[in-house]
Amino acid sequence: MIITDEILNKIIDNELDQETRIEAMDIINNSEELTKRLSALKLADKHLKDIPELNVSYNFNNIIFDKINKAAQYAKTQKRFFIAVFSIIVLLLLGVFVFFIISTSSMPVKPSFKIDINTRIIDIMVKKLEEVFSGKVLTIFSSIISLIIISVIYFLEESKKIKKLKNG
Amino acid sequence: MKEINDVEIIESIKKGNINDFNLLIDAYKNKAYSMLKRMLKNESDAEEILQDCFLKAYYSLDKFQYKSKFSTYFYRIVYNSAITKLSGKKRLIEQAMDSVDDHYDLIDESYSFENNKELSEKLNEIIEKLPPKYSAVLNLFYLEQLSIKEICEIMATTESNIKVLLYRSRNALKEIIIKNNLQEELI
Known part of the structure; x- marks a missing residue:
């Protein structure tokens, strides 16, 4: 056996079987x-x-907990912002819906004609869509869409920041 | 015993007792720092990376499935972060990414010491100079007292590779001991 x-490392780690170990130790003991x-x-292992x-x-x-708290606070702020933006959008949409309802109910209906209700709704929808894509209403819709886009971009940026904070 | 504690701590953190994360930090910070400091050879880098590792571990506790020990899971984060840092900085990248079959010379002529130095001081000097992978294995095996199997899991390599790294590190120290005729301290 060479x-x-x-083999010396295996002796240190006690990884040799009994027989091989005895044989190896015999050879080692006979060689200075x-x-x-x-x-x-053995000395290296001991050290x-x-x-x-x-x-x-x-x-x-403390540094780690500061970072954790900072990220948590950031997430809270972001959540509040998101809720605020969402509420504004809902309110705006609600406003548009109310405006739509009021304007449809105030439209004159000729009593002499029995118009099918579905035809009337489609008619009104087409008229309203025409209104939406022209004049003041278009401005309102553009503002809402812009607000949504800006909010989404801001939200994504904030998410990135939080992710960065979480990763230190 | 330690593992049961880790599981209990993690469960407690998951229930909302965030301050219990202090217990996990205390249990691993110094050992993980020792490993990082020896791998990166830089104190501030080591501490910065360790903070990131604890944050990563904290935010992924919810996903932790107990498939492996928390120590194995955590040291895998630590080891990978260290390797990423070394790769990013392009510092010691060759040594960090080399296969274990390379011929990195662990012992060079500079390792002859003044006689008035203590043995432990001399050997510590060598340990501090070891390439990242060797340092990682030594720290995990001797300081954290993990098994070869666990170290394989952490470093994503084979048992024989880990043994080669371990044997080479020991042999490097052995050669220095022989060179300086210090083995007689033990005989």
Whole structure:
């Protein structure tokens, strides 16, 4: 058997079976060079078992908790912002809907004609769509859409910031 | 015992007791810092990366399924973060990414010491100079006392690769001991 560094390491780690270990130890004990190598390896192993543990700075825990709290606060602010924007959009849409209802109910209906209700609704819808894409209402709709787009962009940017904060 | 505690702590954090995360930080901060400091060879980088690792661990606790020990899971984050940092900085990238079959010379002529230095001081000096992968294995094996199997899981490599890294590190120290005729301290 040739005693290699691998075998010496296996002796240290107790990875050899009884028979091989006895055989290896016989060879090592009869060689000054191998005894020296095994002793040196044992000393290295002994030293490594006492490898010093290094310490982080004393306020390490506080730094981490500060970051966690900061991210949580950021998330709360973002949530509030999102709710506010959502409420404004809902209110605006509600306003448009109310405006739509009022304007349809105020449209004159000729009593002499019995118009099918479906035809009337389609008629009104077409008229309203024409109104929407012209004049003042178009401006309102554009504003709402712009607000939605800006909010989405802001929301995405804030999400990125929170993700960054979470990752330190 | 330690593992049961980790599970209990994680469950407690999941229930909303955020302050219990302090217990996890205290349990791992110094050992993980030792590993990072020895891998990155820089104190501030090591501490910064460690903070990120704890934050990553904290935010992924909900997804933690107990398929492996928390220590294995956490050290995997630490090891990968260190490797990413080394790759990003293009510092020691060769050593960090090399296969274990490379011929990185762990012992060079500069490792001959003045006689008045203590043995532990001399050996610590070598440990601090080891390439990242070697440092990681030594810290996980000796300091954290993880099994070879767990280290394989953390470093995503084979058992034989880990053993090669471990044996080489030990052999490097052994050679220094022989070179300086220090083995007689043990005989």
